[in-house]
Amino acid sequence: MDSKQWYLKTKRPSWAPPSWLFGPVWSVLYILIIVSFGFVFTKVFKGDIGFIIVLPFILNIIFNILFSPIQWVLRSNLLSSIDILFMIITLVWLMVVIYPYYTWISYIQIPYLLWILFAFVLQIEITRRNWERGRFKG
Numbered sequence: 001m002d003s004k005q006w007y008l009k010t011k012r013p014s015w016a017p018p019s020w021l022f023g024p025v026w027s028v029l030y031i032l033i034i035v036s037f038g039f040v041f042t043k044v045f046k047g048d049i050g051f052i053i054v055l056p057f058i059l060n061i062i063f064n065i066l067f068s069p070i071q072w073v074l075r076s077n078l079l080s081s082i083d084i085l086f087m088i089i090t091l092v093w094l095m096v097v098i099y100p101y102y103t104w105i106s107y108i109q110i111p112y113l114l115w116i117l118f119a120f121v122l123q124i125e126i127t128r129r130n131w132e133r134g135r136f137k138g
Helices: 001-011 021-046 051-073 078-100 101-107 110-128
Strands: none
Touching: 001 051, 021 051, 021 101, 021 110, 051 078, 078 101, 078 110
């Protein structure tokens, strides 16, 4: 069974967005991420801000990249939920640490934060709905 078939067989809430919506939303979010993260990395390389400021950006990208293999290769809703939680934590962290330097970077993370908060609630609900008899399925 391929990943799409696996996902379609999972029990999802009625308020789950249609599959076609994820591509356009992530396309917009990745543009914001590339612009803001690219700006911050440039500032670090120029020595304008320290490495400690860029650390949550690096961790956030790592957790973001890990989501797809966790969700679609491992097919683990539970691990995907945990990964999204780490994305939220690192995103809030980066918004806080960059705010005193470049406030606009924090502000353009708001759509990303709202989307992954929604994704976290959705993923938790999918995980809950696919947990049967104390053993995770799906």
